Every structure is written in structure tokens, then in C-alpha cells.
Amino acid sequence: MSYRKTFKLIFGFAGGSAAVVFAAAAADSRGYFGEHRGEGASRWSRFAVLHAAQPAWTPASHTPAPTGPGWDFNWDKRDPSVLSNGRKKERVTEDPSSEQDNSKPKATRHILLIRHSQYNLSGNGDTERILTPLGREQAELTGQRLAALGLKYDVLIHSSMTRATETAHIISKHIPGVELVSCDLLREGAPIEPVPPVTHWKPDAVYHEDGARIEAAFRRYIHRADPKQKEDSYEIIVCHANVIRYFVCRALQFPPEGWLRMGLNNGSITWLTIRPSGRVALRTLGDAGFMPPDKLTRT
Numbered sequence: 001m002s003y004r005k006t007f008k009l010i011f012g013f014a015g016g017s018a019a020v021v022f023a024a025a026a027a028d029s030r031g032y033f034g035e036h037r038g039e040g041a042s043r044w045s046r047f048a049v050l051h052a053a054q055p056a057w058t059p060a061s062h063t064p065a066p067t068g069p070g071w072d073f074n075w076d077k078r079d080p081s082v083l084s085n086g087r088k089k090e091r092v093t094e095d096p097s098s099e100q101d102n103s104k105p106k107a108t109r110h111i112l113l114i115r116h117s118q119y120n121l122s123g124n125g126d127t128e129r130i131l132t133p134l135g136r137e138q139a140e141l142t143g144q145r146l147a148a149l150g151l152k153y154d155v156l157i158h159s160s161m162t163r164a165t166e167t168a169h170i171i172s173k174h175i176p177g178v179e180l181v182s183c184d185l186l187r188e189g190a191p192i193e194p195v196p197p198v199t200h201w202k203p204d205a206v207y208h209e210d211g212a213r214i215e216a217a218f219r220r221y222i223h224r225a226d227p228k229q230k231e232d233s234y235e236i237i238v239c240h241a242n243v244i245r246y247f248v249c250r251a252l253q254f255p256p257e258g259w260l261r262m263g264l265n266n267g268s269i270t271w272l273t274i275r276p277s278g279r280v281a282l283r284t285l286g287d288a289g290f291m292p293p294d295k296l297t298r299t
Contacts, residue, residue, distance in 0.1 A: 073278040075253060076223035080104045105276035107225040107232050110151075113247060113270040114142060114171070114238045115286070118297045119163035131166045138267035138295055139167045143174030145269065145290040151234045153178045157221070158238035159186035167267070168238040178236075185217035188240035194260035214243055218250050224274050244270050251280045262286070266297045 074082050080103040117135035120128065131139065146153070153175055158168035160182045172180055189210030221237060245259040251272055264270070264286040271283035288296055 071279075072253060075278065076219075078105070078224050079278060080227070103227050105225040105227050105229065107229040108276065109223075109225050109274045110232065110234045111222065111272045111274070112146070112234065112236045113244045113272065114167065114236060115241050115244060115264045115266055115268050115270075116159070116161075116164040116167040116238060117142070117170075118266045118299050121299060126162050129161075129163055131163060131170075134295065134297065135163070135167075135266065136170060138291065138297070139170035140174075141291050141295065142167075142267040142269065143171035146171060146236065147174040154233045154235050155179050155181060156236045156238065157181045157183055157186070159188070159240060159243070160184050161187050161240070164238050164240065171236070171238065175236075183217070185213055185220060186237065186239040186243055187213070188242055189214055191215070191242055191246035191259060192256050195255070195257040198260065214246055215250075217243065218247055222247055222251050222272070222274070224276060224278055248272070248282060248285065252282060253280075263298060265291075266299065267291065 073079050116131075117138040118132050119135055120130055120132055123129035156168055156172055156175070156178045158164045158180070164186070165182065168180060172178060190207050191211050191214040193207050221235075225233065241264045242259065244264060245262045246256060248254075248262070248270060249256045249259050251274075262285070265288040268286040268288040270285050270287070273281045273283055275281075
């Protein structure tokens, strides 16, 4: 087999390092590293090239190093250790350990963020931007999926915009008895200028105005359970793609300006879990696998 064919095989199966080692061995056998000074010298020259092509193994070079700050357990300003240490004691005889234990959350919050269904983009203003026939089908499918999960939902909160309100009301038919709550803070907007920037997308409102409102919504709804809450809760929030993506970045302590790097289908389910300790997990992001392929949209 020619050296050219051999190089092609090595590049295909073993990568560049193997090719360098093979080339060095071939060159050494032909004397390209200098005069042969005996078998021992040739062996050592080959070893030197092999050593250069394969860097020494160290734990540091094979273990990704953490980047950025560590996890902030007081991200929602509800860490019981911080609250108890900063609280003025009312009685001198009060037991600090007992006070802190009573202020510790014990329940887990499950927050299911639903993006509204497809709507009429050509409508003049919010009131005319109603769900399309396909959008209504999507909402039905999402409601069926939520019902099939068999969870005991505590509340169904929705943005006050028409498309989110309609989506929530259709979903509510599949989970009867769950309280419906409308909230203006959850309306669509531009939470923060995205990075990398985009030129084709220009929000109607300025970032600092929408951002303050959406951040207020995050602080209201995304936090660990109150210490008085005894059982795990399951809450549904029907809102918008920008709001959901921003919530996910903030909850996971990712850079919030990265929110536009994610995409969500209409009627999809994003599931956040917040533990009593303040740990946050993303169980699903934009799950729409329960919908037939011909029902999927992202408008």
C-alpha cells in the first residue's frame, strides 16, 4: 500500500495525531531525521516525535474547567440561612436553629411554562390577533397532554394578551377545577437586548421598559416555595416565547442575553423544577412531541 493511501486511512480513522506519528515513523525509517546512528538512536528519535505528537496526560487537560461564578443559592432572595441571619430577633431566648428550621422551604415547585398557540399575525392590534384554527387544535393537544400527565395542578396563570388568554381557556377545559388567573406582567416583550445582536428583529417597546416588567414577572412567579407550603405544587403559566426563554436563562443562572438563541414551538411545554434548597432543574424545554408533525408551528 502506498504512503498516500495509508495517510488517507489514518486521517479517516484516527485523526491528525495518528497521522503525525505515522509520518514521523516513516520519515525516520528513511533517514529523514539525520544519519542513522544505530537501532537504539533510531528508536529514541521515533520516541521523541511520538512524545511531541501526544501531549502528556494530566487531569487538568482532560477535565473541563468551570467558567464563570458558582451557583448562587440566594438567587431568589429566599435562602433561609440568609433570612434568619439578617432578621432581628424578637426574643432573647429564641433558638436560632429552630427559627431557621421553621423558615426552611419543604416543598418543591413545578412550573410548566406553555407558549401560546398559533395566532393571526395579520391582525390589527392585540384584540384581532386571535388563534387560527390550527392554533385552537394545538391548544387542545396541549390541554390533552397536561391532563394525561395526571398531575394535580394548583393554578393556571396566563398573559392578558388575546392569544395567550384563548390558549389558556382551551387548556382549562381539559383540567377542570383549576383556577384561571390573568396577569399583565406576562405580556410579550423584549426582555433584554440579545447577544449576538440581530438586525431583522426590532421590538416595539424599548428594552428597559419591557425588561423591567418581564423581570418583575420572573421575580413574582419563579422562586422556591414558601416555608408554609407543605406539599409540592404544579403551576401552569401560559405566556410567550420571549418571556419563557428569558425565564429559563434567569432560573438556570445562564446569561440572560442569550434568550434569543433558543426556539419554542407553539403550544410547547417547558418544565422548571425549583427545589427547597434553591436548586433549579430544567426538565423539558419546548416539548411538543405530543403533537403530530403537521401540527407543529413556531409563529
